[in-house]
Amino acid sequence: MIPIHYYLILAAIVFSLGLLGLIINRKSVLISLMCIELLLLAVNINFITFSHYARDLTGQIFVFFILAVAAVEAAIGLAILIVLFRSRHSVEIDTLSQLKG
Amino acid sequence: MLLFVEVVQSIFFLFALLLVVASLMTVLARNPVQSALSLVFAFFAASVLWILLEAEFLGLVLILVYVGAVMTLFLFVIMTLNIHASEEQRGFVTYFPYAVISVAVLLGMLIYAILSRFISSASITQGAGYNNTQALGDVLYTQYAYPFEIVGVLLLVAIVATIALSAREKRLNKAIPPKQQLLVHRENRLHIIKMQPEKKI
Numbered sequence: 001m002i003p004i005h006y007y008l009i010l011a012a013i014v015f016s017l018g019l020l021g022l023i024i025n026r027k028s029v030l031i032s033l034m035c036i037e038l039l040l041l042a043v044n045i046n047f048i049t050f051s052h053y054a055r056d057l058t059g060q061i062f063v064f065f066i067l068a069v070a071a072v073e074a075a076i077g078l079a080i081l082i083v084l085f086r087s088r089h090s091v092e093i094d095t096l097s098q099l100k101g
Numbered sequence: 102m103l104l105f106v107e108v109v110q111s112i113f114f115l116f117a118l119l120l121v122v123a124s125l126m127t128v129l130a131r132n133p134v135q136s137a138l139s140l141v142f143a144f145f146a147a148s149v150l151w152i153l154l155e156a157e158f159l160g161l162v163l164i165l166v167y168v169g170a171v172m173t174l175f176l177f178v179i180m181t182l183n184i185h186a187s188e189e190q191r192g193f194v195t196y197f198p199y200a201v202i203s204v205a206v207l208l209g210m211l212i213y214a215i216l217s218r219f220i221s222s223a224s225i226t227q228g229a230g231y232n233n234t235q236a237l238g239d240v241l242y243t244q245y246a247y248p249f250e251i252v253g254v255l256l257l258v259a260i261v262a263t264i265a266l267s268a269r270e271k272r273l274n275k276a277i278p279p280k281q282q283l284l285v286h287r288e289n290r291l292h293i294i295k296m297q298p299e300k301k302i
Contacts, residue, residue: 001106001226002113005219007154010117012211014124014143016204021128023200030133030179034140037171038124041147052154057240063159064241067166068252072259074171078178079266085182 007049015042029084029091033077040070113153120146137175141168155226158234 018038025031044063051059085091123146126139144167151160194200241249 001109003220005215006113008215008219009212010120012208012215013121016208017121017124017128019207020200020204023204024194024197026194028133030175031136034127034136034175037140038127038143041143045147045150048151048154048156048159052156057236060156060159060237061240061245065248065252067162068256071166071171072255074174075259075263078174079263081178082181082267091182
């Protein structure tokens with residue numbers, strides 16, 4: 001019904017948009033975290049597409065684990081963000097230059 | 102049958118368009134709240150696409166876990182932190198055109214690679230008695246039982262780490278703050294009591 005490359009191109013577009021957001025956003029750590037969620041979503045769409053067209057459930061199992069790890073990542077990232085805001089009173093990436101990297 | 106195919110295709114195009122638009126809004130929105138809500142919308146559209154791909158369980162889990170838990174957490178944090186709605190904050194950076202060009206080049210390469218390799222319209226649908234949740238569970242609790250338990254431990258570690266990070270005072274630390282130590286007067290610690298000397302028996 002729907003050719004496989006439609007899904008793959010859609011995932012590529014979503015991935016590119018997430019990457020673009022990660023590059024052009026220099027201000028808020030929150031937006032960066034959301035863009036990472038977008039990247040993970042694109043990867044998951046690819047996994048599910050291949051899982052469907054190859055008739056193999058392993059891809060869906062992998063998406064399951066990716067979802068769990070992404071939830072952990074978001075929770076810990078936001079906790080770090082709160083600690084950061086408490087000590088710095090801002091979440092701007094530009095101001096986080098204490099390590100002089 | 103032909104009508105069914107057309108309906109499925111129009112559902113796909115509608116939600117693919119919604120997904121792209123919502124992703125674009127997430128990236129370009131000036132207000133973090135607007136950005137988070139667009140991301141919620143993107144997750145909804147993606148879950149419809151997953152259900153279209155016969156991954157019903159994961160489509161529902163995407164809504165329950167992401168929209169229900171993760172994005173709610175994001176919104177809570179945005180509202181707790183009270184980030185000032187980014188006046189002059191999220192202006193476009195100076196290298197915006199270069200970023201767009203490089204990402205467009207990447208996208209072009211990806212699409213070229215996809216089109217040169219994966220063109221097939223072979224669509225497979227499972228039979229009527231197929232149960233995605235059951236099939237997933239059959240594999241998950243037998244072949245992948247060990248990774249599954251590791252993920253459970255990982256979630257526990259995340260809970261502990263989150264509470265330890267965001268607890269306001271250090272609960273396990275018994276050191277006395279020097280400020281309180283310096284504020285102590287002699288009267289707080291030492292009482293001199295007048296009493297009669299006891300008689301020797």
